[in-house]
Amino acid sequence: MLFPTLTFGLFFLVVFPAVWAARSNEWRKLLLLVASWVFYGAWDWRFVPLLIGSALINWGAAALIARSDDARTRKALLIGGVAANLLVLGFFKYFDFFAEQAGSLLTLFGIGQDAPLMQVILPVGISFFTFQGISYVVDVHRGRVPAARLLDILLLMSFFPHLVAGPIVRAADLVPQFQQTPKLNRGMVSMGLLLIVWGLFKKAVIASELATQFVDPVFSAPSAHGSLDLILAAYGYAVQIYCDFSAYSDMAIGIAALLGYRFPRNFDRPYRSASLQEFWRRWHISLSRWLRDYLYIEALGGSRGGKFRLYRNLMITMLLGGLWHGAAWTFVIWGGLHGGALVIERVWATSPRTREIVLPHWAKVVLTFHVVTLGWIFFRAASFDDALAYLGGIVAPATGAVTVTPLIVLLIVFGLAIHALRWDSMTRLAERLRTLPAPALAGAVVAAMLVVDAMRFEGIAPFIYFRF
Amino acid sequence: MSDLYEFPAALADEGDDGRATLKWAGAIVALTTLGLALFNPTAISGWVDDLPPGPTNVRLTAIGEGWAETADRIGLGMGHARLHAVWKSAERTDWKGRQPVEMAATDQPATP
Numbered sequence: 001m002l003f004p005t006l007t008f009g010l011f012f013l014v015v016f017p018a019v020w021a022a023r024s025n026e027w028r029k030l031l032l033l034v035a036s037w038v039f040y041g042a043w044d045w046r047f048v049p050l051l052i053g054s055a056l057i058n059w060g061a062a063a064l065i066a067r068s069d070d071a072r073t074r075k076a077l078l079i080g081g082v083a084a085n086l087l088v089l090g091f092f093k094y095f096d097f098f099a100e101q102a103g104s105l106l107t108l109f110g111i112g113q114d115a116p117l118m119q120v121i122l123p124v125g126i127s128f129f130t131f132q133g134i135s136y137v138v139d140v141h142r143g144r145v146p147a148a149r150l151l152d153i154l155l156l157m158s159f160f161p162h163l164v165a166g167p168i169v170r171a172a173d174l175v176p177q178f179q180q181t182p183k184l185n186r187g188m189v190s191m192g193l194l195l196i197v198w199g200l201f202k203k204a205v206i207a208s209e210l211a212t213q214f215v216d217p218v219f220s221a222p223s224a225h226g227s228l229d230l231i232l233a234a235y236g237y238a239v240q241i242y243c244d245f246s247a248y249s250d251m252a253i254g255i256a257a258l259l260g261y262r263f264p265r266n267f268d269r270p271y272r273s274a275s276l277q278e279f280w281r282r283w284h285i286s287l288s289r290w291l292r293d294y295l296y297i298e299a300l301g302g303s304r305g306g307k308f309r310l311y312r313n314l315m316i317t318m319l320l321g322g323l324w325h326g327a328a329w330t331f332v333i334w335g336g337l338h339g340g341a342l343v344i345e346r347v348w349a350t351s352p353r354t355r356e357i358v359l360p361h362w363a364k365v366v367l368t369f370h371v372v373t374l375g376w377i378f379f380r381a382a383s384f385d386d387a388l389a390y391l392g393g394i395v396a397p398a399t400g401a402v403t404v405t406p407l408i409v410l411l412i413v414f415g416l417a418i419h420a421l422r423w424d425s426m427t428r429l430a431e432r433l434r435t436l437p438a439p440a441l442a443g444a445v446v447a448a449m450l451v452v453d454a455m456r457f458e459g460i461a462p463f464i465y466f467r468f
Numbered sequence: 469m470s471d472l473y474e475f476p477a478a479l480a481d482e483g484d485d486g487r488a489t490l491k492w493a494g495a496i497v498a499l500t501t502l503g504l505a506l507f508n509p510t511a512i513s514g515w516v517d518d519l520p521p522g523p524t525n526v527r528l529t530a531i532g533e534g535w536a537e538t539a540d541r542i543g544l545g546m547g548h549a550r551l552h553a554v555w556k557s558a559e560r561t562d563w564k565g566r567q568p569v570e571m572a573a574t575d576q577p578a579t580p
Contacts, residue, residue: 006515009501016497020490183486187479189493195476213559257477258493264474407558430479438495445496446503453508454551 001042002463003251004200011039012255019259025181029155032259039160040125047123050088051158057084058133059153062140066147074141081137089130095120097327125164127324129157131290136171138294148175161256165248165465167266167286174261182260190433190441192257194426197448199250203463204456206411207244210236212457214408219380222390225400230393232404232412237380238373239415242270244464245284269419271372274364276341279372291321311346315339325379330387334379341371508548509539 001008015035022028041048061081068074096119136153139145148156152175162169218225218233225233249266256263266285273279280288296302300313315336322335348354359367381387393400422428433441505512516532519525539545560567 006511013497013501017494020494183481184489184493185479185481185484185486186489186492187481187484188477189489189496191477191479193496209559253476258497262475262478265476405559406561406563426476427479434479434482438492439499442496442499442503445500446507449500449504450507450548451551453511454548455555 001039003248003255004204007042011035016258020184025179026151028181029151029178032160033151033155033158036155036158036160036163040158040163043124043164044121050123050126051129051163052154054085054088054129054133055154055157056150057081058136058157059148059150061137062147062153065137065141078137078141082134085130085134085137089126092120092122092126094323094327128166128168129163131168131287131324132157132170135168135290135294138298139171145170145172145175152178159256159261161252161259161261162263165245165252165463166284167249167252167263168290169263169286173264177261184258184260186434187430188257188260188262190436191426191430192254193441193445194430194433195250195254195257197445197452198426199247199254200449200452201247202243202250203247204452206415207240207247208457209455210240210243210408210411210415214404215240215380217403219382219386219390222386222393223400225393226402227394227397228402229400229404230390232409234373234377234390234394235416236408236412237376238271238369239412241376241379241464242267243415248463248465268423269421271369271416272365272419273368273372274361275345275368276338276371277345279368280338280342287321287324291317295320307346307350311343314342314346318342329384330378330381333384333387334375337371337375337378505535506539507544509536509545510548512536 001011015031018031019028019035022031037048037051040051058081061077061084065074065077065081068077136145136148136156140147148171153171155178156169156171156174157163159169159174215233215236218229219237222230246267253263253266264286268282268285270279270282273282296313296317300316301309302313303310316339318335318339319332320335322331322333322338325331325334348357377390378384378387381390433444436444513529513532513536516525516528519528536545557567
């Protein structure tokens, strides 16, 4: 059930009045929980028990940690809880990849046979809800949040707006909201509607148009295209993935707001970053904060232990961040590229030879954008060889066709130009909309949605991050 | 960039009356649904066409198509259809402002 579809619209038309008509907060949460399971079951009912089981494990581990006074027992429960989450994630996401790699390795030594692949189906959103579960168990162990009731944890992990593609909302942010009866104010409603319409536009018009009309054809046959097409398709993919993923986050935040809940910001105009470090403060903020807090600092020790340990930890964090996206070498290279660039930035800023050389701000923004775009080529390519062939076509001027159209260039420019907007431009607009009477605001929403629908490509492609 | 505004939907509460706000929000959702059903009837007929076949869905399909025809007669979907045609034309336009002949020939406003 995709957000920008009539099926989801009808689903929401049932959920919205039912939730607000609920007799008590407990009933409201139960309704939301059932609705979330229906939403998840629309993809594949077989994985609803997995979602429930995952929540039960995390609730149980956290409850036992909270009850225990013995540091060793608490640590053992923490390790057990985290390991259970990683086991679930590892099996569904990486089993086939590692079985295939092991088979190839054994074949190389002449002792292998064809590895028995199980063709494990990837449950949608598993990377998001397992990371959410891990953060809850760790936070309870650290004393950052108290252990919560079963209903709250089931809803925390299943809540449909963020279930399949984030943002990764932590227990500290959402459970206290679940414990109080939500109250709607006009600001939440106007901002929610604004984010939903803006998300629809970014996904259905910009991302879908770029993907179907230009980026997908170029990436599927790079040798048939000229250098100009290859360069613009790389820029196009940078805009596409931003508009696709941030659109989902915007709609998720907007839908949650209409139900009375606040989600954290997940994107903040990432391509205006003047460094990779800044990029990761603006891109997929909930994941980068998760990686920083639970992997880089909690598990690896962060910058403690000297600069070489800092560089090592940055590389490990980004390599694992790459692997989080999927079991493929292209994602590992993407993570390695980001990790390497982050290390180079640190070395550059601290080395006596280079720290005096400071580029102008605009040059740093351009450089950062191109490093990120280089990473996207590996991220988007079907294989490492395909990525190299793509880059080869850019470096050695290719003589293939030039298929880019004025509309595609306009969309790429527009997708980059929106990064120049003020950070609070949506807030300012929402502040104005909140004063409108209902018919006027509904009229504006209808007009905007009709324009989006008229401009969108036929059908709706799944969001890129659904496969992660 | 600001870390101060982490929750985009957390606009200042200006002493809203919860019940009145809920009525206001409910009216917006209801009117938006009505507006989209009125002015974009092809979305409904397209959606019911994609439903798996069955006795209930046959009736739904008939209702969806009936509404699309009625809306077409009244001209409710004209604005949407014209904008769609303009967009499709822009999609096909090349750097010299030309369109492939066989494509341009079909570039009429789609029937809603």
